[in-house]
Structure formats: structure tokens, C-alpha cells
Amino acid sequence: xxxxxxxxxxxxxxxxxxxxxxxxxxxxxxxxxxxxxxxxxxxxxxxxxxxxxxxxxxxxxxxxxxxxxxxxxxxxxxxxxxxxxxxxxxxxxxxxxxxxxxxxxxxxxxxxxxxxxxxxxxxxxxxxxxxxxxxxxxxxxxxxxxxxxxxxxxxxxxxxxxxxxxxxxxxxxxxxxxxxxxxxxxxxxxxxxxxxxxxxxxxxxxxxxxxxxxxxxxxxxxxxxxxxxxxxxxxxxxxxxxxxxxxxxxxxxxxxxxxxxxxxxxxxxxxxxxxxxxxxxxxxxxxxxxxxxxxxxxxxxxxxxxxxxxxxxxxxxxxxxxxxxxxxxxxxxxxxxxxxxxxxxxxxxxxxxxxxxxxxxxxxxxxxxxxxxxxxxxxxxxxxxxxxxxxxxxxxxxxxxxxxxxxxxxxxxxxxxxxxxxxxxxxxxxxxxxxxxxxxx
Numbered sequence: 001x002x003x004x005x006x007x008x009x010x011x012x013x014x015x016x017x018x019x020x021x022x023x024x025x026x027x028x029x030x031x032x033x034x035x036x037x038x039x040x041x042x043x044x045x046x047x048x049x050x051x052x053x054x055x056x057x058x059x060x061x062x063x064x065x066x067x068x069x070x071x072x073x074x075x076x077x078x079x080x081x082x083x084x085x086x087x088x089x090x091x092x093x094x095x096x097x098x099x100x101x102x103x104x105x106x107x108x109x110x111x112x113x114x115x116x117x118x119x120x121x122x123x124x125x126x127x128x129x130x131x132x133x134x135x136x137x138x139x140x141x142x143x144x145x146x147x148x149x150x151x152x153x154x155x156x157x158x159x160x161x162x163x164x165x166x167x168x169x170x171x172x173x174x175x176x177x178x179x180x181x182x183x184x185x186x187x188x189x190x191x192x193x194x195x196x197x198x199x200x201x202x203x204x205x206x207x208x209x210x211x212x213x214x215x216x217x218x219x220x221x222x223x224x225x226x227x228x229x230x231x232x233x234x235x236x237x238x239x240x241x242x243x244x245x246x247x248x249x250x251x252x253x254x255x256x257x258x259x260x261x262x263x264x265x266x267x268x269x270x271x272x273x274x275x276x277x278x279x280x281x282x283x284x285x286x287x288x289x290x291x292x293x294x295x296x297x298x299x300x301x302x303x304x305x306x307x308x309x310x311x312x313x314x315x316x317x318x319x320x321x322x323x324x325x326x327x328x329x330x331x332x333x334x335x336x337x338x339x340x341x342x343x344x345x346x347x348x349x350x351x352x353x354x355x356x357x358x359x360x361x362x363x364x365x366x367x368x369x370x371x372x373x374x375x376x377x378x379x380x381x382x383x384x385x386x387x388x389x390x391x392x393x394x395x396x397x398x399x400x401x402x403x404x405x406x407x408x409x410x411x412x413x414x415x416x417x418x419x420x421x422x423x424x425x426x427x428x429x430x431x432x433x434x435x436x437x438x439x440x441x
Contacts, residue, residue, distance in 0.1 A: 026123040031204040031341050032314065033275040034119075035197075035266070036333065037259060038087070038210040040080070040131060041298060042281050043289025046214075046252055050309050052290075054245075055252050059260035060311065063279060066320040067313025068360055072327040074371055074386075075283045078298060078305030080133050080156060083282045083330065088114040088134075088145075088208075090334030090351035092372070094436045098134075099376060101156065107135025108145060113346035115334045116146025119206045122343045127196045128152055130189050130210035141176050147208070150175055151192050157240075158212055160185045160219040160251075164229035166240055184221050186213050186251075190258030194265040204341070209262065210282075213255040218243040218288060220250035241287070248288040273316040276340050278333055281308040295410045301373045301384040301393060303410055314340070318360055326359050326366045327386070372432045376439065385429040390418075392425040399426070 045051040049064035076086035081101045082093035089112045093099060096109055108114065116126045128142035132152040135141070142150040151174050158164060158171035163185060165171045170178045181188055193209050217228045217240050228242075229235050259279070266275050284305045286297035296302035310328060312318065317340075331353030338345055339355035358364035368388040375382040383394040389405040401415040401422050415422050 027119075027204060027341055027343065030274070031122075031124075032316075033197075033204050033266075033271055034124075034206045034337050034340065035193075035262065035275060035277045036206075036208050036337070037262070037277070037279045038084075038130075038208075039213060039255060039279075039281050040211065041215045041283075041285040041289070042213075042252070043285050043297070044291045044294050044304065044307060044309065046285075046290055047256075047309060049311065051292075055249050057252065057256040059256050059263060060279065063259075063263065063277065063313055064311045064321075066315065067277070067311055068318060068322050068324055070310040070312070070324050070326065070328055072325050073280065073308055073310035074327070074329045075281065075306050075308050076330050077373065078283045078300055078375065079377075080131075080282055084132075084134055084210075086352075087282070087330045087333060088116070090115065090331045090338075090345065090353045092331070092352050092436070094374060094439075095352075097437065099374065099439065101133075104133060104135055104154070105137070107137055107140030110139065114146045115337050116142075116206060116208065118146070118338055118343050118346060119341055120146045120148065122341065123203060124206045124341070125199070125201050125203045126206045126208075127193075128208045128210070129192050129196070130208075131212050131215075132210070136173065136176070141173070143175055149196070151179075151181075151189070153212070157215040157217075158185065159217060159227060159229040160212070161224055161227045162229050163188075164231070166229060166235050166237070168229050168231055168233045168235065184224075184254070186211060186221070186254045186258045190261045193262050197262070197265045197269060206337070211255055211258065213258075214248060214251045214285065214289075216241045216243070216287075218247045218251045220247050221254045243288060245288050274314075276312070276314040276317075276337065278313075278337075279309070279311040280330070280333070284308065293409045299375075299377060300380065301375055301382040301395075303391075303404065303408065306373060306384075312336075312356070312360065314357075317357060322360075324360060326356075327369050327371065328356060329353065329371050332356050370428060370432075372429060374433065374439075383429060385425050385432070387425060387428065390421055390425060392422060392429065394426075394429075401425075 047057045048061040075083045077083040085093040085098040126147045128147040128150040136154045153171040155165035163171045284297045291304035294304035297304040335351045335353035336356045370387040373384040391404045393400040400413045402410045
């Protein structure tokens, strides 16, 4: 299929189930609540729904059993800042000038509204809790980008107990102001999420809950003396990353327990059926994680860096205990949330994602899609495109072709066996790049 044909298919799919209404028109009383939960730096197979054997995640297992488990879901980037930018705006991060973590100082450009801004304008109450990592400068923090309230940190990581950054600075900010809060970060964030959900405010709500789990330092719960960042002054990275697989497992299980508290609060409020809950990662992990059967991990465009779990539950609209192999990418979540709420996307530009509900309900048949990646980390220049079963990797100057349907671990390079497919995918990737603004660096 040509790039033009792919674009037409995406626009058609994105328009399905989007009502015709003004973006300023308030949402109706049946608009769903939305809870978007994001974990960080985790291994693909480190939850029970995705094959974990040494980690117990009963709440995520239940969430998957009651909703959809997607097996071909992708992040738009293998590092934090660009991935989160695309997640919240629904467009490729390259259009925003945010291609690497060093771009965090730029913040999200005002030219593209976030999902939260669109929902807030339509009458949703909104909250951001956890890792923001999209800039705290003027006009850049969560309260300036559509969130009524926030308890957030902007560093790549914080100490789970002191909540300080690796540089020893105060990490947490409440509505933009530095704040000291006692407690284990996963539990603090879960408790704040429960408070927000249980509010007496009867408006529909949007909660973006971005845990720091399982970023280093992997500090298990119940060890309050294990503080890595105790005050002003940088922490040695060897100390920051110190830990064992057992420590990591404990952090994951604490994360699952926190998610369980959030799910219980949704049920306790009596809004389970009309609450869209989404769980995913911002990208893959490395070090203590397990990505099998995927190869490699964080900061690479191999499957271990970009393929992520994705669980979606919306009882009133979607059936339970179902698995979908439909290829998806994080920008789809923005499109899906807006469509579910009956809110039009930002008029400044079309979304790169599509509404997944028609696909999951069977009203739209599955179809092949093309996804693109470009990564410019010093010493690791990579590009990739996936279309249908084929994935072309450009690792430096080396092209590699994989059939990721049959070869999920990317062990068998087929570029010499399928030269026509290599050439076709390279041309599609080049055409995509020509549509983008100049590379940010």
C-alpha cells in the first residue's frame, strides 16, 4: 500500500465513532471516566498477563481478564520524553521537536493540545500524578497543559522514599510548587489517585497516573532506611542503580498493589462499567528486567525497546477476557480517549493515532498499518518501520529485515531473501521522514 493509501486508511479509521460536535461543547452525563496508567522501564514479560513466572501481578491479571490484552502494541519511542509527548498529544513526537530526553527543557509546544486540555475544555475534571518529564518551565508543567491538579516530578527518576532526584534536589511538585511528602512513592501516588477518584465532584474525570516504578533505584517497599538521595548533592550512578532481580520483583508487585487500590476505588465509587482503564509502559526496560521473547530493550528500536504491554478495559463497551493482535501505537490511545469522550481532536492538526474501539468491538475489521521510528542517540542512530508482518531496522548503516509475526525475537535477518520488501519499506520510511519538520538536532 502506498503512503497516501495508508494515510487515507488511518484517517478513515480515526473518524469512526467520532461524533460531530464542537470541541467546546460540554460532554454529556454518560461520558466515560478515563484512567491512563503508565509504568516505566519495565520488561515486556514482567507481568502475569504477558508471561511473568517469578512476578505476581493479580490486579493486572484481573484487569486483562476483564478487558482486552493487546499483543502488537508499540511505544512511539524507546525513551521517556518523546514517548510521553506522543502519548499525550496523539501525534508523532517528531512533529513536536521532542525526539530525545535532552529535549525535556523545550516542553510540549503550545501548537498541539494534549488530551487533557481537550477533555478539560469539554468539562472533565483532570489530574496528573507521577512522572511528567515534559518540562516544568513557564507554560510547560501539567497544570498549564490541561490538568486541574497535579502531584508530579519532572526528573527522569526519583528516590522512592525521599522523592529526591539523582542530583539530590526536591523532586515532587504539587500544582507546580515543591513539596515534601512522606511515604513510598508508589503508595503515595496510588493514594493520591484514590483521593481524586473518590471526589464528590460528579463530573467525568480523566486521571493520568504515571508511576516511577520500575525506574532505578529499584527500592522495594518496607525498607525506609534504603534512601539513595538524602539531600543536596548528586548520587553516584552505581549506587542509584544498585539492586537485584528480587528487588525489582518487589517493586513490580508493589506497583500492582497500587494499581489494585485504584481499581478498587473505581468500583467503590460505582463507576466501573463506565470507566475506560488503560495500562501500558512508556517503553521497554533493561538491566534487571525480562523482555523475552523480545530482543534488546530500553533506548533501542529492537522490539524489546518499543513493543509494550497494553491492556484496555471498558465494561460498558468492550467485552472481557479477549486478546487482540491488531497492531497499535501509543498515539492511538489519545485518539481512543477523545473518541470515547465524544471530544474532537485538536483543530491544529490531525492525529497520527486512531480510535481503537471500532477495531476491538469488531465493527471495523483488522487492517495492516505502518508505524515509524527514528532514534538519534550518540553512538546509536536507528530508524525502523513496521508494516504488516514486516519490520525494517536501520541500525546505523545496516539494514535488517524481520518477519516479526514468525520471528518475534528478531533473530533471522531476511534482507537478502526479500530485497523488494526492503526497498519498499525504505521508500515508505523516507516518505514519512520528508513529511516531518527538520530533525531537532
